[in-house]
Amino acid sequence: MNKLLEIKNLSIRFCRQHRTVQAVEKVDLDLFENEILALVGESGSGKTMTALSITKILPQSATITEGKVIFQGRDLLKTAERDLEAIRGKEISYIFQEAQASLNPVLSIGRQIQESVILHHQAKDKKQALSMSEDLLKLVRLPHPERILRSYPHQLSGGMNQRVMIALGLSSGPKLLIADEPTSSLDVTVEAQIIRMLLELKEQLRFSILFITHNLALAERFASRIAIMFKGRIVEAGLTKDIFSAPKHPHTRELINSIIRL
Ligand SMILES: Nc1ncnc2c1ncn2[C@@H]1O[C@H](COP(=O)(O)OP(=O)(O)OP(=O)(O)O)[C@@H](O)[C@H]1O
Ligand SMILES: [Mg+2]
Known part of the structure; x- marks a missing residue:
């Protein structure tokens, strides 16, 4: 499989009234062609900021302090604004909550x-x-x-x-659809219908999906691979079945246990 997107060592910092917050720290993330990768983590873990950095649409108070975002062989963080405009919303599109x-x-x-x-x-x-x-x-x-x-x-x-x-x-x-909690405001029946439809559309039109969610159970049903984000870092990533059968990081185990309890 070919790599469509490669995020390497990405760090994002916010500066507010002389205080800095490290929102994303040394994140590595790969996305292959025609695959669904779920980025899963609790609120505030850095999922949205990671997604927005891909086409440089972060809030003004945020700074990318290091890293690369390689899309189809080209580092978007080094791409001129005029060229980025041709990629943003065209080759890479977003849907939000x-x-x-x-x-x-x-x-x-x-x-x-x-x-x-x-x-x-x-x-x-x-x-x-x-x-x-x-x-x-x-x-x-x-x-x-x-x-x-x-x-x-x-x-x-x-x-x-x-x-x-x-x-x-x-x-x-688009070649890449970034779906940031696309169904969180909907009830579970509608959510399931929309997710099923996205899966079918992906097969039909062949694009990749970066699926952002706090819901690990939804990620399990939907994604072939999962990356777990915790406090700005990717603490674990792998095939969905491996994440569930042999979770390595304590936070992943915590997330899995909370599904089982539900
Ligand atoms: N506009 C902002 N100003 C300052 N700090 C921010 C801002 N937006 C986000 N942050 C910081 O970045 C961190 C990551 O935020 P982000 O929105 O990426 O989290 P998230 O994982 O998408 O959470 P959620 O599941 O609630 O959407 C936050 O914990 C916060 O510290
Ligand atoms: Mg978010």
């Missing part, structure tokens, strides 16, 4: 998807953009796409909005 907050409330779903496919040069004119938008909504299994295209985010349920977000994320034909 709060779909409704990420969508524009005053623009119809159709307008938002059409703008995205035109921006990413997937469609050459409005007519083609419209038909691509319908196809994308069908792809994420939304019924009556023509009606949904006319709707606004507040008219749809949380699960439907999350499907729209996934459609937007896929509208550029």
Whole structure:
């Protein structure tokens, strides 16, 4: 298998009122083509900051103090902003937890998807953009796409909005989809449906997923490999079955025990 993404020795620091916080410390992470890697850890362990650093969209108060982010053979941390713009949201796209907050409330779903496919040069004119938008909504299994295209985010349920977000994320034909707690705000039934759909889409369209979650049970069902993050560091990484059958780090054991107790 070919490596798609390689994070090497990445450290991120925040400076606040003369205090520094080490959010991410010496993180190494590999992601292969067409695989799902779950990055699992408790709140504040550094998962989101690791994900945001990949295309350099960290908060302004954060600094990458060392490391490399190699995507398709190229260090993104050394790539010029203009070139990064062509990768961000196109070859690497993100979906976040709060779909409704990420969508524009005053623009119809159709307008938002059409703008995205035109921006990413997937469609050459409005007519083609419209038909691509319908196809994308069908792809994420939304019924009556023509009606949904006319709707606004507040008219749809949380699960439907999350499907729209996934459609937007896929509208550029990415090689890497970074899904940061994509289903945490949804109930468990909808969560399972969306995760199953993401798995099918990955097989169909062939992209890799960096799946970020605090839920190790979900990671087990979804990912072929798992990396456990704890206090800014990756404390353990390996095949999902190995992590579960022979966890090495005490924190991993703690996480597994808490699933068993549930
Ligand atoms: N805007 C910020 N300003 C200062 N420090 C921050 C900021 N955002 C994050 N941090 C620091 O970085 C650490 C890692 O944050 P991060 O958001 O990556 O955690 P996370 O693992 O994604 O947590 P969660 O599961 O809650 O989303 C935090 O513990 C905090 O110390
Ligand atoms: Mg987070």
